[in-house]
Amino acid sequence: MFDYPMEIRLRDRTPVLIxxxxxxDKEELKIGFEKLSTKSKYRRFFVPISSLSNSQLKHxxxxxxxxxxxLCAYIVGQDGMFGIGVARYFRVEDEPKTAEFxxxxxDEYQSQGLGTELLNLLIQCARKNGIRKFIGYMLAENSSxxxxxxxxxxxxxxxxxxxxxxxxxxxx
Numbered sequence: 001m002f003d004y005p006m007e008i009r010l011r012d013r014t015p016v017l018i019x020x021x022x023x024x025d026k027e028e029l030k031i032g033f034e035k036l037s038t039k040s041k042y043r044r045f046f047v048p049i050s051s052l053s054n055s056q057l058k059h060x061x062x063x064x065x066x067x068x069x070x071l072c073a074y075i076v077g078q079d080g081m082f083g084i085g086v087a088r089y090f091r092v093e094d095e096p097k098t099a100e101f102x103x104x105x106x107d108e109y110q111s112q113g114l115g116t117e118l119l120n121l122l123i124q125c126a127r128k129n130g131i132r133k134f135i136g137y138m139l140a141e142n143s144s145x146x147x148x149x150x151x152x153x154x155x156x157x158x159x160x161x162x163x164x165x166x167x168x169x170x171x172x
Contacts, residue, residue, distance in 0.1 A: 022063075087121070
């Protein structure tokens with residue numbers, strides 16, 4: 001697929017390691033989730049959630065990297081590696097060329113270009129796996145993410161209350 005792990009740099013020049021997420025990442029995902037603000041958790045799940053259950057962790061990490069793929073971003077420091085973001089897609093069961101995507105970045109690393117980079121890499125992976133369209137749902141208040149998606153050519157429309165549906169054609 002791609003040469004993972006790979007290194008990128010944030011806008012502030014911080015080096016970040018990106019690799020495919022795997023089933024051994026449950027604890028790291030749990031720790032990263034706990035670092036998210038209440039606002040970021042709500043933006044990701046649309047409901048107040050304080051922690052990930054074991055079944056959620058299993059669902060989010062035991063993946064096949066074709067129908068469900070996730071990229072994780074890590075900072076490598078003197079105390080080891082710690083996760084700062086995840087981008088993922090799930091293939092839509094009755095529409096095999098469509099996948100729902102999600103992106104989560106720990107608050108202190110938002111607005112550093114990581115979301116854009118992860119989304120672009122996720123799109124490349126999806127294309128390689130035969131996916132031609134991403135759909136996503138996000139809150140209207142998530143203006144920074146909506147801006148990135150509009151820049152990529154996404155069609156955005158109001159769904160239910162504050163929820164926006166995003167349709168993004170993955171051009172080759």
